[in-house]
Amino acid sequence: MYSIDVILVKHFFPPQEAGIYSAAALVAKVIFFALMPISQAMFPKIAELKIKKESYSGIFLKSVFMVAGLSAIATAVYLLAPGFVLNLLFGPAYNAAIPLIGLFGLAISLLSVSYVFINYFLASGKTKFSYIMPAFAVVEAVLIWFWHASLFQTVSIIAVTMGAMLLASMANFFFIREKTSV
Structure with missing residues (x-):
């Protein structure tokens, strides 16, 4: 999920296009790495509260809203000023x-x-759902393998796959909430 797309693009596209894709992928992954500490800070807090049999839904919801909000801001900047964002890291060459x-x-x-x-x-x-990320990584790789007419199509596949993974994660969360107290 982290780099299979870059490997497949390098396989299917000429070196110059693969380089362009790699630059775009790196710029996009800044969002993930900037927000990852929120999830990493949430993890031990939830594990501790679970052991104490205390409610941990508040920490989880704060983490989700914080990451979603900051992601929305970052996405807006990436959509409205993509050249600015790209040039911060790579200059006009890309x-x-x-x-x-x-x-x-x-x-x-x-x-x-x-x-x-x-x-x-x-x-x-709740580890029964832990297969989700590897499963969607395989789906993403298979889709890119068969549909890679352009770099934009490849990124579109990633966006759809990530959207589907988020929907599956949310559905699982609401299913778990129905069955257990969070």
Whole structure:
């Protein structure tokens, strides 16, 4: 999920296009790595509260809303000023990646919110759903393998896959809430 797309793009596209894609991917992943500490801080707190049999839904919801809110802001910046964002890291040499930045930012934002859910499931001992990320990584790789007419199509596949993973994570969360107290 983290880099299989870059490997497949390198396989299917000429080196120059693969470089453009790699630049866009790196710019987008800034969102994920900037927000990852929120999930990492949430994890031990939820695990501790679970052991104490105390409610941990507040910490989880704060984490989700914080990551979703910051992701929304980052995605808006990526959509409204993709050239600015790209040039901060790479300068004008990679301007061909500008059309990919906004959608890639959205895709990685969806991944970032999913990551909060996945960490919640693991921290709270609800591990039956832990296969979600590897399963969607396989789906993403298969879709890119068969549909890679353009770099934009590849990023679109990632965005759809990340959106589906977030929806599956949310559905699982609400299903768990119905069965147990959080």
